Amino acid sequence: MNHDVPVPYRIPLLIAGFLSLAFGIGTGLLRLGWNFPLPAPDLAAWHGPLMVCGFLGTVIALERAVAIGRRWAYLGPLFAALGGLALPAGFNWMIGAGLLALASAILVLASLNVFLRQRALFTLTLLLGSACWLIGNLLWLQGLALLQVVPWWAGFLVLTIAGERLELSRMLPPSPAGRMAFIVIVAVFLLGATIATLTVPSNVAVLSASLLALALWLLRQDIAKKTIRQRGLTRFIAACLLSGYAWLLIGGLVGLWSPILQPGSSYDAFLHAIFVGFVFSMIFGHAPVIFPAVARVKIPYHPTFYLPLIVLHASLIARVAGDVLAIAHCRSAGGALNAVALALFVLSTVAAVIRGKRHS
Numbered sequence: 001m002n003h004d005v006p007v008p009y010r011i012p013l014l015i016a017g018f019l020s021l022a023f024g025i026g027t028g029l030l031r032l033g034w035n036f037p038l039p040a041p042d043l044a045a046w047h048g049p050l051m052v053c054g055f056l057g058t059v060i061a062l063e064r065a066v067a068i069g070r071r072w073a074y075l076g077p078l079f080a081a082l083g084g085l086a087l088p089a090g091f092n093w094m095i096g097a098g099l100l101a102l103a104s105a106i107l108v109l110a111s112l113n114v115f116l117r118q119r120a121l122f123t124l125t126l127l128l129g130s131a132c133w134l135i136g137n138l139l140w141l142q143g144l145a146l147l148q149v150v151p152w153w154a155g156f157l158v159l160t161i162a163g164e165r166l167e168l169s170r171m172l173p174p175s176p177a178g179r180m181a182f183i184v185i186v187a188v189f190l191l192g193a194t195i196a197t198l199t200v201p202s203n204v205a206v207l208s209a210s211l212l213a214l215a216l217w218l219l220r221q222d223i224a225k226k227t228i229r230q231r232g233l234t235r236f237i238a239a240c241l242l243s244g245y246a247w248l249l250i251g252g253l254v255g256l257w258s259p260i261l262q263p264g265s266s267y268d269a270f271l272h273a274i275f276v277g278f279v280f281s282m283i284f285g286h287a288p289v290i291f292p293a294v295a296r297v298k299i300p301y302h303p304t305f306y307l308p309l310i311v312l313h314a315s316l317i318a319r320v321a322g323d324v325l326a327i328a329h330c331r332s333a334g335g336a337l338n339a340v341a342l343a344l345f346v347l348s349t350v351a352a353v354i355r356g357k358r359h360s
Contacts, residue, residue, distance in 0.1 A: 003069060010066070012081075017081055021051065022056065026038050026043075053137065061080050062076075062077035108127070132153070133153065204260075204342045211255065236288075237288075241281070251270055265324075277312075287345075301350075315335075
């Protein structure tokens with residue numbers, strides 16, 4: 001008996017997630033001084049939750065629900081979508097935070113289901129990533145400052161991506177020493193996230209060291225260093241992965257250079273190197289694989305896929321340079337180009353879906 005949710009019911013969840021992305025982009029531009037129309041100016045405070053929880057949380061929870069094929073797991077992306085939209089809709093922020101906490105709790109159960117089906121290091125890493133999201137959302141719900149919550153949200157995304165890449169690395173399996181190094185890195189990351197939450201002001205030195213080590217581990221172990229020599233979609237995915245690891249490395253270096261993150265400077269560079277440079281490079285690379293699995297649409301490769309990726313990296317170089325050199329207009333322009341890169345990604349994905357339907 002099929003317990004999965006039909007594709008037409010998944011599409012509204014994806015749309016809701018992308019609406020959170022749109023609001024997240026708008027709030028980010030508003031924070032940088034751009035005059036972007038929003039329902040309420042105070043939405044700028046929810047830039048991080050909209051991007052991490054409303055958009056990425058919905059997409060990752062939906063992907064996990066599709067993977068296990070159980071209807072109850074779709075409550076995860078449903079609550080994430082509703083929680084993300086509750087913030088711009090004007091509801092009390094605790095309603096949105098509560099819905100997102102429920103979403104993360106269901107993702108933990110879904111990830112536990114995956115782990116119990118297949119007990120492996122990569123499924124354990126995915127479970128830890130979802131647990132990080134739950135911890136971060138509960139801390140946020142308790143009223144902690146976002147600076148204390150962000151390390152756990154970073155853990156949600158970083159460990160989820162690392163777990164998925166570790167699964168694929170079975171094609172190029174790490175040695176026993178490599179596996180042990182990965183375990184140690186994850187343990188140090190969790191320790192670093194705890195330290196960053198408990199120290200006032202937050203100290204991200206240990207967290208940053210683990211990010212730097214993880215970036216080097218991924219650059220060494222990922223099969224992308226071999227597939228970059230191929231052509232077409234395979235090379236594009238490898239280019240996304242390797243450039244994303246470079247941004248994770250840069251984020252770690254920024255955190256070690258300035259372990260007490262400074263607002264408008266190292267704080268901005270640290271967060272956006274990880275959440276935009278690393279995470280969205282992964283999204284750009286995995287979208288041609290994930291969206292067909294979730295929405296049952298074809299996304300044929302086209303060389304224009306590189307355009308959003310190039311703009312993304314150029315914009316981040318400008319933004320991080322502006323942060324490090326204290327050039328405000330450079331950071332602001334880089335942030336605007338971040339938004340352009342994400343808009344180009346959405347447009348190129350839609351165009352690819354249309355091409356796929358025409359070819360069919």
